[in-house]
Amino acid sequence: MTPAWLAHFSLKDAPFSKEIGDADLWLPSSKTAVVEELVEALSQRASVSLVGEPGVGKTCVLRALRHRLSTGFRLTYCHNATLGRRDFYRQLCLALGLKPSATAAAVFFSVTTHIEELGHERLHPVFLLDEAHLLHQDVVDHLHILLNYQWDSRALLSLVLVGLPELEDRLSRRHHRSLYSRLHTRLRIEPLTPDDTAEYLRVRLHRVGCDRELFSTDAVAMLHEAASGAHRDIDRLATSALKEVARRKKKLVERDILARVLDAATEAA
Helix, strand or coil: CCCHHHHHCCCCCCCCCCCCCHHHCCCCHHHHHHHHHHHHHHHCCCCEEEECCCCCCHHHHHHHHHHHCCCCEEEEEECCCCCCHHHHHHHHHHHCCCCCCCCHHHHHHHHHHHHHHHHHCCCEEEEEECCHHHCCHHHHHHHHHHCCECCCCECCCEEEEEECCHHHHHHCCHHHHHHHCCCCEEEECCCCCHHHHHHHHHHHHHHCCCCCCCECHHHHHHHHHHHCCCHHHHHHHHHHHHHHHHHCCCCCECHHHHHHHHHHHHHHC
């Protein structure tokens, strides 16, 4: 049964749901450029750091990357970054379809042997480590060894370390120079601009069958400022605003209604 607020606007689905296919993701030109840089770096078998504030679209960029990469790559995504070194490599084993061994050395050997085997199959493995700012210190200290093959003469693996801006600060410390020097591409994702936010709203509404404006110009500007250009907060606040407008039997989110939604969100927090 279609929820009443969707029926009110004749929408076929929730416009700002996170459940959207990789091919339907919308990215502004700035984030599209980041995806292009990632594709180029991985095509050169480089490793990458990618940082940005919460909710600015880091995972969207990774999903767009997954959609863009051609055959010849084997992507493995890990987001549990708080594990110790042995459990971290056990997690990688499971993600790669390997049976984790008992000892830390055996687990590491299983992972590195698998990487070398993929190289023989002309497949380049890419490990996407999300929330990397939370990585256990033992793991950070060891990652550069994971990148070392055949006397450090071949790039058989690419790491993509993704996290909050403090990841860049952490990696740039002298203690981590062996790893940091191997991250040849260092990228930062910026928040949406006001024009990006307006286009994002239009694109997401169009995807669910709405080709008219549901947000006034003033409301869009207020929404952008309240969300600080973060996709996640735009989705949450825009959905709440549409529900409030439907409850009031109106057809347009205007500044006064959005102000009420923002006040309610502040009180709930």
